[in-house]
Amino acid sequence: MGRIIAVCNQKGGVGKTTTTVNLAASLAAGEKRVLVIDLDPQANATSGLGVQKGSVQLGTYQALLGDAQPAQCIVRTALDTLHLFPATADLTAAEVELVSELAREMRLKRMVEPLRNHYDYIFIDCPPSLGLLTVNALTAADSVLIPLQCEYFALEGLSQLINTIELVRSSLNTTLDLEGILLTMFDPRNNLAHQVVDDVRGHFEKKVFSTVIPRNVRLSESPSFGKPVLLYDIASRGSQAYLQLADEVLARREQA
Amino acid sequence: MGRIIAVCNQKGGVGKTTTTVNLAASLAAGEKRVLVIDLDPQANATSGLGVQKGSVQLGTYQALLGDAQPAQCIVRTALDTLHLFPATADLTAAEVELVSELAREMRLKRMVEPLRNHYDYIFIDCPPSLGLLTVNALTAADSVLIPLQCEYFALEGLSQLINTIELVRSSLNTTLDLEGILLTMFDPRNNLAHQVVDDVRGHFEKKVFSTVIPRNVRLSESPSFGKPVLLYDIASRGSQAYLQLADEVLARREQA
Numbered sequence: 001m002g003r004i005i006a007v008c009n010q011k012g013g014v015g016k017t018t019t020t021v022n023l024a025a026s027l028a029a030g031e032k033r034v035l036v037i038d039l040d041p042q043a044n045a046t047s048g049l050g051v052q053k054g055s056v057q058l059g060t061y062q063a064l065l066g067d068a069q070p071a072q073c074i075v076r077t078a079l080d081t082l083h084l085f086p087a088t089a090d091l092t093a094a095e096v097e098l099v100s101e102l103a104r105e106m107r108l109k110r111m112v113e114p115l116r117n118h119y120d121y122i123f124i125d126c127p128p129s130l131g132l133l134t135v136n137a138l139t140a141a142d143s144v145l146i147p148l149q150c151e152y153f154a155l156e157g158l159s160q161l162i163n164t165i166e167l168v169r170s171s172l173n174t175t176l177d178l179e180g181i182l183l184t185m186f187d188p189r190n191n192l193a194h195q196v197v198d199d200v201r202g203h204f205e206k207k208v209f210s211t212v213i214p215r216n217v218r219l220s221e222s223p224s225f226g227k228p229v230l231l232y233d234i235a236s237r238g239s240q241a242y243l244q245l246a247d248e249v250l251a252r253r254e255q256a
Numbered sequence: 257m258g259r260i261i262a263v264c265n266q267k268g269g270v271g272k273t274t275t276t277v278n279l280a281a282s283l284a285a286g287e288k289r290v291l292v293i294d295l296d297p298q299a300n301a302t303s304g305l306g307v308q309k310g311s312v313q314l315g316t317y318q319a320l321l322g323d324a325q326p327a328q329c330i331v332r333t334a335l336d337t338l339h340l341f342p343a344t345a346d347l348t349a350a351e352v353e354l355v356s357e358l359a360r361e362m363r364l365k366r367m368v369e370p371l372r373n374h375y376d377y378i379f380i381d382c383p384p385s386l387g388l389l390t391v392n393a394l395t396a397a398d399s400v401l402i403p404l405q406c407e408y409f410a411l412e413g414l415s416q417l418i419n420t421i422e423l424v425r426s427s428l429n430t431t432l433d434l435e436g437i438l439l440t441m442f443d444p445r446n447n448l449a450h451q452v453v454d455d456v457r458g459h460f461e462k463k464v465f466s467t468v469i470p471r472n473v474r475l476s477e478s479p480s481f482g483k484p485v486l487l488y489d490i491a492s493r494g495s496q497a498y499l500q501l502a503d504e505v506l507a508r509r510e511q512a
């Protein structure tokens with residue numbers, strides 16, 4: 001039975017897509033069967049895994065509205081055991097179109113449940129908002145992984161995100177768990193970054209991954225080649241950090 | 257007559273709020289009368305200008321739904337001629353609640369028009385999406401300022417943003433202009449950054465500001481003190497860049 005993890009934070013640019021793509025690829029490199037679901041109209045996870053945006057005919061938008069089956073949408077990637085459920089820009093319209101539908105928060109859950117047996121991990125890359133698409137992801141997921149940039153604005157938004165997770169847990173998904181908080185873009189020369197790390201570890205303790213993702217230019221270069229960083233520069237600090245994170249996610253699961 | 261500028265980009269974390277707060281503050285330091293409207297449920301422009309989120313009773317959410325007058329919401333900041341129209345987290349609900357209202361795209365325009373005579377510049381800080389709040393901002397604005405991070409994913413999203421601006425111009429706001437594209441978080445040690453700058457200048461020419469905002473830690477520290485960077489460290493490269501940008505925005509207006 002695969003584990004469904006929503007990668008979520010309404011703060012923009014904190015490393016949601018970078019974490020989804022590279023954690024998924026690192027687990028797939030270790031022979032796990034992994035699916036990435038791109039739920040962001042920007043479709044960055046789609047292009048980050050080498051799929052040209054213009055080439056996608058059927059994706060999460062069509063599947064959410066019931067116009068396509070998941071099997072028609074899911075594509076292969078450069079890694080054998082890593083599959084992608086791509087996004088298209090018309091996903092922006094889904095937020096408005098789903099509003100008046102019945103059980104609008106459950107659409108993604110209904111779509112994803114049948115896929116659970118085919119994968120060890122299913123990651124959902126969320127857009128930077130707390131709207132209907134993100135609520136769908138939180139309703140469909142077993143747990144939430146929160147990338148947190150070591151910056152002030154990102155820390156400020158954390159309580160709003162935790163509140164939304166609580167709301168979803170109480171009304172839509174009672175077993176929703178916190179997979180963990182991942183500190184990203186850490187620059188050791190920056191005092192503020194150290195303060196954010198201390199604050200977050202002090203407050204959330206074991207819920208914070210011990211792996212910290214450093215700011216590393218290879219992580220921002222690899223998407224322009226449509227590759228996860230381990231296929232672009234596996235020796236880089238960025239790639240090594242995500243491989244270490246994959247080990248930590250696996251170890252936590254064994255302990256649970 | 258004040259000029260209304262929407263600071264907009266659906267890509268997250270590209271420097272929308274940092275640009276809104278620091279460009280507005282730089283113009284205010286030059287005796288211009290400036291209003292910042294926070295249209296993002298994260299309310300980062302609100303806290304970046306020193307207003308505690310919990311203290312805001314009436315803000316853009318209440319005004320958009322007609323439950324409050326602008327005069328009841330607008331507050332002063334540390335700079336005499338800089339005012340703030342604060343946001344609250346319930347702005348997230350506005351996206352859904354406005355969907356079924358009549359003339360839902362015009363709500364902000366109706367709210368902002370009467371304020372035009374009181375200010376020289378009105379800046380609207382947009383959330384990282386192309387939903388109803390951003391469409392409201394594009395409908396109310398005279399022009400759009402697009403902060404663009406010198407990274408691959410940010411460049412990739414530009415065409416989707418330009419399409420949306422075209423759509424709004426053809427159906428909701430025929431005089432919507434491009435104020436300019438601002439290159440942000442530029443790190444000269446990063447090859448990709450240079451490539452992005454060359455690509456964007458090659459493609460958009462005069463529409464790109466000659467001022468480039470460097471990556472500068474003072475810009476990410478100043479929000480934790482609730483101050484624009486010119487009140488935190490005016491000599492920093494970040495602050496100097498935004499003062500230079502303010503001069504460029506003023507010069508462009510004189511030439512127009």
Ligand SMILES: Nc1ncnc2c1ncn2[C@@H]1O[C@H](COP(=O)(O)OP(=O)(O)OP(=O)(O)O)[C@@H](O)[C@H]1O
Pocket residue numbers: 011012013014015016017018019040042044126127128184185186213214215216217219220221223238266267268269384407408409410
């Ligand atoms: N550890 C890192 N070091 C350097 N650059 C990074 C790192 N993580 C992400 N980036 C870059 O920072 C930018 C933001 O990251 P990313 O797009 O993954 O964030 P996001 O949270 O998915 O953004 P959005 O809110 O728009 O969905 C991207 O250009 C990415 O390549």
Ligand SMILES: Nc1ncnc2c1ncn2[C@@H]1O[C@H](COP(=O)(O)OP(=O)(O)OP(=O)(O)O)[C@@H](O)[C@H]1O
Pocket residue numbers: 010011012013128151152153154267268269270271272273274275296298300382383384440441442469470471472473475476477479494
């Ligand atoms: N030039 C810069 N140098 C260093 N840090 C910066 C710079 N500009 C912005 N930042 C920091 O980068 C982060 C993202 O910037 P900001 O929040 O302004 O982007 P945004 O586009 O408003 O994000 P969102 O999409 O969430 O609204 C913030 O933590 C900010 O302090």
Ligand SMILES: [Mg+2]
Pocket residue numbers: 016017018040044125126
């Ligand atoms: Mg993303």
Ligand SMILES: [Mg+2]
Pocket residue numbers: 272273274296300381382
């Ligand atoms: Mg912002």
